[in-house]
């Protein structure tokens with residue numbers, strides 16, 4: 001069982017007069033990720049200022065000290081923002097008894113300025129404890145507020161959970177997306193891993209990414225996750241980073257999911273991926289450019305976009321709104337694949353990687369029992385088949401004119417020569 005971690009808790013106060021400075025020095029940071037409930041209506045804002053004027057308590061604000069030593073407001077954002085608005089004379093006060101801040105008499109202003117706002121400051125003293133854990137401890141303690149998605153999946157344990165948590169904490173891809181959405185990141189890592197483990201990239205059948213499915217997946221892979229699939233998953237993230245790099249900073253979460261799908265699909269199925277990194281970077285630039293060149297409400301394509309492209313990209317935008325259903329995931333991947341294919345072409349690898357006995361027998365017969373390399377007699381049982389155009393480059397297993405039967409030794413020699421020359425070696 002992991003050691004229980006307790007954040008430092010400090011009870012303190014500031015006076016209202018300090019608030020503008022705190023904002024100006026960027027000491028206070030509003031993070032909308034922690035927003036609980038609705039944004040306040042004007043009536044609630046007026047009530048708050050009335051309470052302050054009557055010297056009532058407005059409750060305790062809960063702050064959290066982030067890595068940059070800024071105070072992020074966990075609880076009390078609406079209260080702080082309302083006070084700020086009042087101080088800046090931006091609160092609509094007509095039909096109320098409240099005097100605008102700048103019109104307050106000297107004494108009233110001094111009184112208001114001296115009003116104390118009490119706060120609890122949470123800070124981790126344990127370097128192992130991530131901000132997220134503190135914040136979630138706090139959020140979970142709040143009564144009557146349902147756990148959010150990230151908190152829900154956090155309550156579970158197991159190998160899958162560890163895998164996506166570690167990925168989120170250690171993989172550099174998340175550093176491109178800014179800090180605003182960071183509570184979404186663990187969820188995102190869980191979604192991508194679910195796609196990889198439960199998705200069928202050959203037939204384009206994908207799991208739903210709703211909460212139930214994620215929790216089911218956590219339970220299903222509680223004991224183990226295939227090391228090979230995990231490696232492929234991390235490989236995809238590495239691929240996205242090294243290929244797209246700074247382009248990732250412009251990605252919305254849904255684009256991350258889409259491009260993960262595309263990369264994984266191409267790495268799984270496409271023949272000849274040597275140039276894929278550059279191709280993907282080029283593709284992403286164009287795709288995002290076109291995608292962002294019009295809104296979902298536009299009826300006519302903007303300049304430089306054909307009707308067909310307009311329809312495709314609009315369909316993509318529509319699907320991206322749905323996000324979590326298998327159909328939406330598949331539809332977006334289909335659109336990305338067809339766009340990518342238009343630009344760079346996709347030759348799907350033959351799903352059959354190896355020649356079967358029947359095919360090898362045919363080769364043996366065709367070569368009259370002689371090795372295709374050294375021309376000496378073959379022992380059928382110990383012979384191996386070779387793709388002339390490599391399978392990874394689109395060489396079809398079913399096409400026997402692309403195959404030759406060799407001694408095992410001759411085959412490994414040939415492969416070594418091919419690796420050295422990085423091209424098609426000479427046969428015969």
Ligand SMILES: [Zn+2]
Nearest residue numbers: 371374407410
């Ligand atoms: Zn041979």
